Every structure is written in C-alpha cells, then in structure tokens.
Amino acid sequence: MSGWVAAGFITRSADRWGVTARTVTTTASATQAEAPDSATVAVTALGEGASAARARERARNRAAAIRTAIEAIAEVTIETVDHRVTNSAAAFDPETDAAFRAVEECHIRCEPAAVEAVVVEATDGGGGIDHVQFSLTDTTRAELQDAAMTAAVDRAREKAERLAAAEGLAVGSAQTITTQPARPGGEAVDNAWESDPAVHPAPISVTERVEVAYELVATESTAAAATAATDDSGKD
Incomplete structure (x- = not known):
C-alpha cells in the first residue's frame, strides 16, 4: 500500500x-x-508469599515454567525485563492478602502467526498478558x-x-x-489479545518526505x- x-x-x-x-x-x-513481521508479547508471572524471598521464588518458578512451555511450541526469543516485589503492608490499596507479591516480566519475541499460541501457553501457565506489540523487523x-x-x-x-x-x-x-x-x-499495540487471541494486526506504515x-x-x-x-x- x-x-x-x-x-x-x-x-x-x-x-x-x-x-x-x-x-x-x-x-x-x-x-x-x-503487515507486521514481528511481535512482542509482554508476559507477567506473579508470586505471593509471607516473605519477599518466597514471593520472588514463586514468581521465578512460574516464569520458568511459562518459558519452558512456550519454547516447546514456538520459535521465540525470551528476555526478562523486570523484577519487582511489593510489600502489602506498605501499599495504600494492596492487591492481595499475602504479605508480599513479586512480579517477573518477560518479553517474548516471535512471528505474528505464533502470538496466539504464545498467549494461550502463557495464560494457561498462570501468567498474565500485559500487552502485545506488533512491529516491523529492521x-x-x-x-x-x-x-x-x-x-x-x-x-x-x-x-x-x-x-x-x-x-x-x-x-x-x-x-x-x-x-x-x-x-x-x-x-500497532493490540490490547484485545487479552480477550481475543484471534485478532489480526493492522498493517504498519512508513512515510518518507523530501524537498527537491x-x-x-x-x-x-x-x-x-x-x-x-x-x-x-x-x-x-
């Protein structure tokens, strides 16, 4: 186009x-x-526990299980981009009754055709989908x-x-x-993937302007x- x-x-x-x-x-x-030829799925793995160490361990184990499951069904590149731990006692409106909550976030890069399988494996493994971003390779x-x-x-x-x-x-x-x-x-960022992994990404456009x-x-x-x-x- x-x-x-x-x-x-x-x-x-x-x-x-x-x-x-x-x-x-x-x-x-x-x-x-x-049409985009690359996709990044941001997956979060949660872990809760009575201590920060226990919460981190559970988040890490869940993230590892998700990675293993995804690598078995698609050719992907996985990068851990964030670790964080929340103390519920210090939170104004804690999201959990557990004393601590840990989050490990991974970015999973794959072909657009593999996004649906990645989303399904990640959510079936107890992970959350933060967003799906479609892009063009260099x-x-x-x-x-x-x-x-x-x-x-x-x-x-x-x-x-x-x-x-x-x-x-x-x-x-x-x-x-x-x-x-x-x-x-x-x-193109499509949050609809959280509810409908059959969504197809829109084409991505590149514009160049010249003065001659x-x-x-x-x-x-x-x-x-x-x-x-x-x-x-x-x-x-």
Missing part, C-alpha cells in the same frame, strides 16, 4: 556573475505499508523506507514538471534533495525557436 502528497514553487536567483537562474522546489511524501522497515523515499522523489519530479510546463520550461537536474521529518507513527530543488531549462521546442530567431537575426 502506498500514498503521497506534494507541493512546490518556482524561484529566480542570480549567481555571482549576475546570471539569472530559475529553479523549482517541490516537496512530496510517500507512504508504504506492510530489514523490512529499511525496505519500506527505501521504497517510500524513491516514490517521494519520483512524485517531487512529477510535480516539478507540471509547474515547469506552466511556465513553458522543462525540468533539469536536481540541485538539492533534502529529507524532512515525517509525522511520527507508532507500532530542480534546475529549470528551456524545452526542446523553445530552444529550437530561440536558435532559429538568432539565425534569422543574422540575415541581411
């Missing part, structure tokens, strides 16, 4: 010798979209950026050619090409007419 927008203007400038040059500057953007994102950049530059030239034609001129070589910040876009300044030159017909006029002026 792709899209674009464009705008432009024509300017005159003189170099240090006083020669007037005309340029046309256009801006354009293009968007490429692709390779796919780079490919989309290249395609969007090419499309944006092509569109910028098309716009320049239309503006030049209105002045009876043609577009020459590009003088400068500048990339511009695109509107920020986030990855082109030299304006005479068209072939204009140049031919100017040459003929010069030849005629030299006749007796």
Whole structure:
C-alpha cells in the first residue's frame, strides 16, 4: 500500500556573475505499508508469599515454567525485563492478602502467526498478558523506507514538471534533495489479545518526505525557436 502528497514553487536567483537562474522546489511524501513481521508479547508471572524471598521464588518458578512451555511450541526469543516485589503492608490499596507479591516480566519475541499460541501457553501457565506489540523487523522497515523515499522523489519530479510546463520550461537536474521529518507513527499495540487471541494486526506504515530543488531549462521546442530567431537575426 502506498500514498503521497506534494507541493512546490518556482524561484529566480542570480549567481555571482549576475546570471539569472530559475529553479523549482517541490516537496512530496510517500507512504508504504506492510503487515507486521514481528511481535512482542509482554508476559507477567506473579508470586505471593509471607516473605519477599518466597514471593520472588514463586514468581521465578512460574516464569520458568511459562518459558519452558512456550519454547516447546514456538520459535521465540525470551528476555526478562523486570523484577519487582511489593510489600502489602506498605501499599495504600494492596492487591492481595499475602504479605508480599513479586512480579517477573518477560518479553517474548516471535512471528505474528505464533502470538496466539504464545498467549494461550502463557495464560494457561498462570501468567498474565500485559500487552502485545506488533512491529516491523529492521530489514523490512529499511525496505519500506527505501521504497517510500524513491516514490517521494519520483512524485517531487512529477510535480516539478507540471509547474515547469506552466511556465513553458522543462525540468533539469536536481540541485538539492533534502529529507524532512515525517509525522511520527507508532507500532500497532493490540490490547484485545487479552480477550481475543484471534485478532489480526493492522498493517504498519512508513512515510518518507523530501524537498527537491530542480534546475529549470528551456524545452526542446523553445530552444529550437530561440536558435532559429538568432539565425534569422543574422540575415541581411
């Protein structure tokens, strides 16, 4: 999927010798979209106990059991990203009657097609799903950026050619090409996975914006007419 927008203007400038040059500057953007090819499932494992050590041990054991179960059914990368322990006596509104609650959070990276199995195994093992985040791998994102950049530059030239034609001129070589910040876009985060693991992730889009300044030159017909006029002026 792709899209674009464009705008432009024509300017005159003189170099240090006083020669007037005309340029046309256009801006354009293009968007490429692709289904996500990577997913991260944030899984939490809870453990409660009369002591902090006991709560941590239970959370750690539960997380280990969840990891083992998931690794048996899908190709994943698992990273532990957080350990924390809460003292219920120190909490204003404790979530448990136990003296201590420990949480171990893991990020499980997998292909989108494996998310449903990962969610099921994690929840069946007593874990909780904090969120599911879909994204693009670095390779796919780079490919989309290249395609969007090419499309944006092509569109910028098309716009320049239309503006030049209105002045009876043609577009020459590009003088400068500048990339511009695109509107920020986030990855797709789908909390519906907690209740419906059959949800399909939306495509992720990548947008590139450019500003290009082109030299304006005479068209072939204009140049031919100017040459003929010069030849005629030299006749007796």
